[in-house]
Amino acid sequence: MTTTIDGARIAREIRAGVAERVARLTPDGRVPGLATILVGDDAASAVYVAVKRRAVREAGMRDVHRHLPEEATHGTVAAAIDELAADPDVSGILLQLPLPAHLDAAPLIDRIPVAKDVDGLTTASAGRLARNERGLRPCTPSGVIELLDAEGIELKGACATVVGWGELVGRPLAQLLLRRGATVTVAHEFTADLAAVTRPADVVVAATGVRGLIGPEHIKPGATVVDVGIHRTPDGLTGDVRAAELDGIAGRITPVPGGVGPMTIAMLLVNTLRAAEWAAGREAVPA
Structure with missing residues (x-):
């Protein structure tokens, strides 16, 4: 039997723990x-931000929001970031992506101080992860690690394949898995034989944005499968994995929805709390 990993339950437990620590x-x-x-x-971005803000308030944290017009200039957005960076009551700053087409996200993200980079997306945060130095890690990759830990999946010595090499999930997740002692393979759009690199793996994480890419031909019996993808279809939400076809093959699998998604929000709260605790202890990551 294939066990479904209940990411929603694990995320609720993490969020409850954050609320207790905040109190x-x-x-x-x-x-x-x-x-x-x-x-x-952007309607989707507005929904995502609303969900994050609600989670912040439910955790007992301070909710600070800036809604800028579509035509906002680089200077206007930069000024908003700088204002929040200087505010001692703001522990973390999140710039919702994607930005309007006329704005370049990278230099704006890099204006966020590394000590307040709760998305873990600045160049400085990426460098700290690569060098295994203390810092705030990207939320979705951190959420995947938390899911695996909650399920008692031993990563040290395991073979893990990350399908997808994006900057938001694939690359940072590969580094987090390496830090835990896994032997990591990263597959991507130029991988000649995807099944050849996924089928030997004990853990397969799909983060490609390609609906239904991963199926039985890619997974060995008993492997753990984590589906980071999310796609809207007429029949509802689905992921990068053909989950129904893996029933009875995979040992454990995350559902879509209710798997990785709730963990991303939970880890955003963890990062915000961690940033506040480091600052309160005068041990914040240097800006």
Whole structure:
């Protein structure tokens, strides 16, 4: 039998733990604060930001939000980031992506101080991850690691294949898995024989944005399969994995929805709390 990994339950437990820690963080009433910046009126982005803001409030954190118009200039967005960076009540800053087409995301993201980079996307944060130095890690890759830990899946000595080499998930996840002692293979669009590199793996993570790419031909019996993809179809949400075809083959599998998605929000809260705790202890990551 294939076991479905209940990411929603694990995420609820993490969020409850964050709320407990927030309640006792400091006696003077200063609580962590997450600042979200939304540029424009993209409907999907607005929904994502609303979900994040609600989670922040439910955790007892301070919700700070900046909604800038679609036509906002680079200078306007940069000024908003700088204002929040200087605010001691803001523990973390999240610039919602994608930005309007006329804005270049990379230099704006890099304006976020590494100590407040709760998305773990700045160049400085990426460098700290690569050098195994303390820093805030990208939320979705961290959520995958938390899922595997919660399921008691031993990563040290395991063979793991990450399908997808994107900057948001694939590359940072490969580094997190390496840090845990896994032997890691990264497959991508130029991989000649995908099944040849996924089928030997004990853990397969699909983060490609290609609906239904991974099926029985890619997975050995008993392997753990983590599906990071999410796609809207007339029949509902689905992922990068043909999950129904892996029933009875995979040992464990994450569902879509209810798998990795809830963990991303949970780890955003963890990062915000961690940033606040480091700052309160005067041990923040250098800016």
